Amino acid sequence: MSAVLSSKPTLGISACLLGNEVRYNGGHKQSQLCSKILGEHFEFIAVCPEVAIGLGVPREPIRLVGDPAAPRAVGTRQHERDLSAPLAAYGERMAGELQGICGYIFMQKSPSCGLERVKVYQDSGSPSAAGARGIYAAAFCARHPNLPVEEDGRLNDSVLRENFLSRVFAYAAWQTLLQEGLTRHRLLNFHSRYKYLLMATDPQHYHALGQLLGNLAEQPLQELAPRYFSELMAALKKCATRGTHSNVLQHLSGYFKRVLSADDKAELSQLIEQYRTGLVPLVVPLTLLKHHLRQHPNAYLAEQQYLQPHPENLSLRNAL
Structure with missing residues (x-):
């Protein structure tokens, strides 16, 4: 992870x-x-x-x-x-x-x-x-x-607390990126890692940020990067909902459609629906997704900050 x-x-x-x-x-x-x-x-x-x-x-x-x-x-x-x-x-x-x-x-x-x-x-x-x-x-x-x-x-408020701390760690990650040296490649990798976290908080802003980086090679990096980061932090400030989280969970489950049995797919789908309707907290379907990721490694998914945007022992998603 x-x-x-x-x-x-x-x-x-x-x-x-x-x-x-x-x-x-x-x-x-x-x-x-x-x-x-x-x-x-x-x-x-x-x-x-x-x-x-x-x-x-x-x-x-x-x-x-x-x-x-x-x-x-x-x-x-x-x-x-x-x-x-x-x-x-x-x-x-x-x-x-x-x-x-x-x-x-x-x-x-x-x-x-x-x-x-x-x-x-x-x-x-x-x-x-x-x-x-x-x-x-x-x-x-x-x-x-x-x-x-x-x-x-x-x-x-558990939602506001989780949102704030997710932003804190994203801000810290950006500072580390700047200290290591900003390049176009590193900026694209950074954005890639935050894809699903952005999709959960502000889907429209996620698409806009993707378009902003679409012609990265043609823009001065030192001008684009601060604009990108400002828009990223604005997007992450919007709190995710059960609906947007469920949408992301469904997207993530799609990566396992060819490797899971019918029963495993049904179980995962059921937990996502139970989360969407408020029967279980977010940590429940996420835990199962992480289990399947360990069983069926996927390098792209393993990099997604959405799966663990803050230390696990803070238990922030147990109350969402």
Whole structure:
């Protein structure tokens, strides 16, 4: 089987999620998922932008105010204390320094680190209907539009968690490709390995990426590759469904139609249908497919990241 990267990818993370007592009240928001489970598979770089710009612990809380499209971060009591510029500047600074990370987990609802739906208060004292992104997170993400990012709370959703971590390992694989030296041949091989993962997340984008690489020899590689990677990460961000997974499983089963007995074919088809209708998790038909692949090796299939886009002992597909 194609192995995911042997070394641990590095993730940026809001420091409070690792149990660091950096919150305004002197506490933390330790995430067991991040600190215990994901900590076995990733290196973390913990960041608290509010402490980094000089705010103490404990401290006056801050909140977003004004226009949700361009909010400001101010003190909840000292409204004249505007921390927007320091937080944004620190976001840009860290975007430059954290070049080796393959993803970032942000603290939800935070006026500095929240990714979406952070409350933006109006003069009336009530939040606007539209939320915003935290000041630090907005500045950081603007500099890294392709980087997989997610909020801690959303990672409790099994589909979002599996999608995020699949993207993290794809991002890490791309960084390894760049370090080894980008060539047209390596780019085509990379795309080939992600064929079925793309088919599961965004079939239309998969075809578009294939067309993009169709005349690879006629295009400057250094211009095409960044465009390809941006579109790849956008496609992988779309969550696969039982329907798209089932379609991929059927495609994969087609590679065994000449080597399996009628009973084996029927069993595999039945498990795919049971997965599609929600009777069994994704790991069930996948396990059988991998069994048949071991019995009937196929070099092309063995390279497909779809079969194992993240470490198996994370058990991410047991809940899909």
